[in-house]
Amino acid sequence: MPAECRVIDYSDQYPLRATVLGQAASPKPGDDAPDTLHVGVYxxxxxxxxxxxxxxPPPDSTDAGAWRLRGMATLPDAQGKGYGRLALSRCIDHVRASAGTRIWCNARAGAVDFYRALGFSAHANAQDVPGHGIRYYCERPV
Known part of the structure; x- marks a missing residue:
């Protein structure tokens, strides 16, 4: 059966977020904003x-065209099969349709190559984000 990428409610993602990212099953700021998009691949x-x-916008920026990618996760046994790429592509399409100019994220060290392969540039200076570990700022134009 082919992969199906569809819009989901923010609460639908909590179990997968907890499993893959170790994040608590609780809302993030902006989860329920009218222009926020949550997608799931089934x-x-x-x-x-x-x-x-x-x-x-990213920290220290007022760029009204910037959108943040957050909570990107794929089950370990489903990684490397294009499902994350499919979810991210849907998000990029949404940003483009919303007149966004760039998309950014704070990537885990192990995910930087994934983002680079999809056109993101990664900044060399890593940050230690409390409760989340080392993160690299990545961005790409849409």
Whole structure:
């Protein structure tokens, strides 16, 4: 059965977020904003990958065209099969349709190559984000 990428409610992503990212099953700021998009990729009815985009500039910026990618996660046994790419592509399409100019994220060290392969540039200076570990700022134009 082919992968199905569809819009989901923000609460639908909590179990996968907790499993893959170790994040608590609780709302993030902006989860329920009208322009926020949450997508899920399903295989045989099982949610295997998620991604969300928020109309939010990066720290120390006022760029109204910037959108934040957050909560990107794919189940370990589903990684490397294009499901994360599918979810991210849907988010990029949403940002583009919303007149966004760029998308950014704070990527885990192990995910930087994934983002680079999809056109993101990664800044060399890493940050230690309390409760989340080392993160790299990545961005790409849409």
């Amino acid at each position: 295989i045989d009815g099982q949610l295997v990958s998620i991604a969300s985009v928020y109309h939010e």
